[in-house]
Amino acid sequence: MNKMPLLQLKRLGIDTHKEAIIYMREDCHICISEGFKAHTRVKVTLDDRSIIATLNIIKSSLLEKGKAGLSECAWEQLKAEENNEISISHARPVESLSYVRSKIYNNVLSEVQLNEIIKDITTGSYSDIHISSFLTACAGGRLDVQEIASLTKAMVETGNRMNWQKQIVVDKHCVGGLPGNRTTPIVVSIVAAFGLTMPKTSSRAITSPAGTADTMEVFTNVDLSLEMLKRVVNQENACLAWGGAISISPADDMLIQVERALELDSEGQLVASVLSKKISAGSTHVLIDLPVGATSKIRSDKMAELLISYLVAVGNKLGIKVKTITTDGSQPVGNGIGPALEARDVLAVLQNDKQAPSDLRERSLLLAGNVLEFSPDVREGEGYKIAAEILDSGKALKKLIAICKAQGGFREVPEAQYTYPVLAQQSGVVVNIDNRRIAKIAKLTGAPEYKVGGIDLHIRNGSSVNKGDKLYTIHTNSKGMLSYVLDYVKNFNHAIIIDSNNLRAVPRQNFLPF
């Protein structure tokens, strides 16, 4: 196939997320002779590097004769430069797609087969269409525990893996975040101050107003190289880094975006996704927090129990200790929702500020206590007390600042230019706070792209309010967005339900594990 003419690359700068696309002219000789059409999967080769890409046909003057373009992710995968010469040929059929078809026909996949699939996904041999089919074929409880374990293992093997040469390396993960539920920086600070190793990597927000990485970025740099991450952890026992920077589970990153497009949360994929990242980070003991609530990710105890059974079983198979805890997911946590506002709450808790949201403090102590109990030096049931001592003593605050300094410096929390209070339309008792709607409103302020954007919540379920009381305050730096979000709030303001026939305060829902 070497007779094939080469094409010159032109950078079009089109971000298709993770989908590799090649753009070729309609009248391109290769397209005609090879019978390439829009949607054909082709092999693109630059020097010794090759990727599989989906073809888009250019019918305009976007590309001159003899030129081809690539989507940004394809450009990066190929380490391409302007005017580099590439050759294009038919993509070889992807062997492992036959395993996906086998799964569609209800066969159990072997470790080798799942490994092949994940390898091909990582190297970009699968289009989003193929990934979608794989995810669908594995959903609906079609993966047994052994398959989930194999999938997890495959994800670990295709990414970077850390080794800390320690008996115990702990981690903590929350399945399906609640708005404002920013316990991680507090837990990490307490646990590291105690002396346990906790190489914490977190994600940025994808659909929420803030991910832990976005919030931590208010304090310091989270975009650490693998080397720097190791240095920070060896020095401070812990880090608070963005997981995306060090690709510890590249396959999972590609699966997740398609899962979101499908709004599909397959138990098997979720378990593999969570555990593969913990194992890659070198963790030996992991605490997993499962908030259960009508408007949170896990909507029923039944769903929680199923997940827990998988998490524990797969953890056992792969040799890491998994402890789970179910918590109240009925409403947001803390006051601030959005990177800077959450950072403010985190700091307030660590500073033992009287104004600090007690629910965020309590949740953090509960989780930190459970993590501490992974240590042989901490007796069952004593974790919470020890965690509280470390927090009250100010050692946790010192540790957070030390970690931030090690990661590049500690920054003050910025404040928004514009704030706008949203008031209660009637007197009564708050009977429902919709996590999803609250998150949506916070997002419309520009969070997390704008760190100071978000909302400051002034009530909880069960709070008694009088007409005109502040329910929450909108924070943003853009007048345009303020009007935009107010517009939304006016039209769809069912985020907080006040029952006016119910003027006696009902007991506030408990956040402790049930």
Add this chain to the structure above:
Amino acid sequence: MNKMPLLQLKRLGIDTHKEAIIYMREDCHICISEGFKAHTRVKVTLDDRSIIATLNIIKSSLLEKGKAGLSECAWEQLKAEENNEISISHARPVESLSYVRSKIYNNVLSEVQLNEIIKDITTGSYSDIHISSFLTACAGGRLDVQEIASLTKAMVETGNRMNWQKQIVVDKHCVGGLPGNRTTPIVVSIVAAFGLTMPKTSSRAITSPAGTADTMEVFTNVDLSLEMLKRVVNQENACLAWGGAISISPADDMLIQVERALELDSEGQLVASVLSKKISAGSTHVLIDLPVGATSKIRSDKMAELLISYLVAVGNKLGIKVKTITTDGSQPVGNGIGPALEARDVLAVLQNDKQAPSDLRERSLLLAGNVLEFSPDVREGEGYKIAAEILDSGKALKKLIAICKAQGGFREVPEAQYTYPVLAQQSGVVVNIDNRRIAKIAKLTGAPEYKVGGIDLHIRNGSSVNKGDKLYTIHTNSKGMLSYVLDYVKNFNHAIIIDSNNLRAVPRQNFLPF
């Protein structure tokens, strides 16, 4: 949401096949305030027309500030013009995706639910990712006969439907074409000459060197409007039109391209695809030809039997008579493979030319005879004889020419500029002809884009050949492609297997139904 600023359209001319894509600048205010990222599904509104599109982010100067682009199919769906102003908002969650998830969890879908899904697919609310998930969830035998019937009905209801006011309207379909198997024009000519109504619509090649529509286009115009198609059929009892021009099953067109990407041939989708198009065309009696062979689409009798059971059962439920016939799919049919060469064979058969390929003639008579037996005037077992009489009498040839004239005129079959014979490397007996490899070689000549491109086959399974005998002749109009295809033939010439230890001719495989 009317406060949202508008964007001006710029035509980028990017053909993404059937996927609606919108291209927006990275710094676009809407992207930031709405939190749009690459891959977000957004609602694009132009005047009173709206579509759902997937967002691609432009990080270059491809678009000026305030501009947005659309993929070609999105441009057409919106009937857009340069500089039209569009508004963009979050796409409402697609209700019917919850039915897809329900199917993933093995629930049976109702007629209403499948109808919703197909309607949403037709209106472009599903991305390829969603379509892939739907197809996967329905594959692996997860659709029961009632669901397949509902799916078929839904496809019919979302497309144009014809009504011929006739007791009997016949059609014929071949599941999974063999190279050169161009019986349709012959069958249609015979059946129409007999006097039955046969509004034949065919597809163009997608992965093969020629579809029936491509071959018919050698003779005449196949791109008929619905009105013209009706005129032709009312005048000549039949037409030979391209189905794509009159969208009789738009949903199916969208499903098929994703199925091909997945190399997934789900029985349910196949049955719904075939029958929905026949019902939309107003057919009451349909003959379905299933060629079975190791390198054809249907590889085993078991697969054929399963398909037949579905085809017949769904046909009954939807009130059309379905007759099936399995034929030999072990090798190509006729000599010519490629639009012009197949047209030449078709004409030779209709002209009762002594050189005409007898297998093409026999296959055509077999199928035409079965179609004729749908008529109350034709007794069982007499169809073949009547078909042969019509063919031998020259009436079928007259009818083909009449149909072509009604469609815009009858054209002579063109010939290729360059031909190149491929010779036997050894003496022996032809023991295998790989349908897929033969098709691939024919495609590399430029067919079907270049009508004269293709190959002319000189042997069959069981033919005795001497070293140096012509196996087939390559036809093309491009010197470049000739060298390109010869290159391929040299490297991968396992299309035809000659057994030199087997010098006695083995009996040629039978094409009659088994």
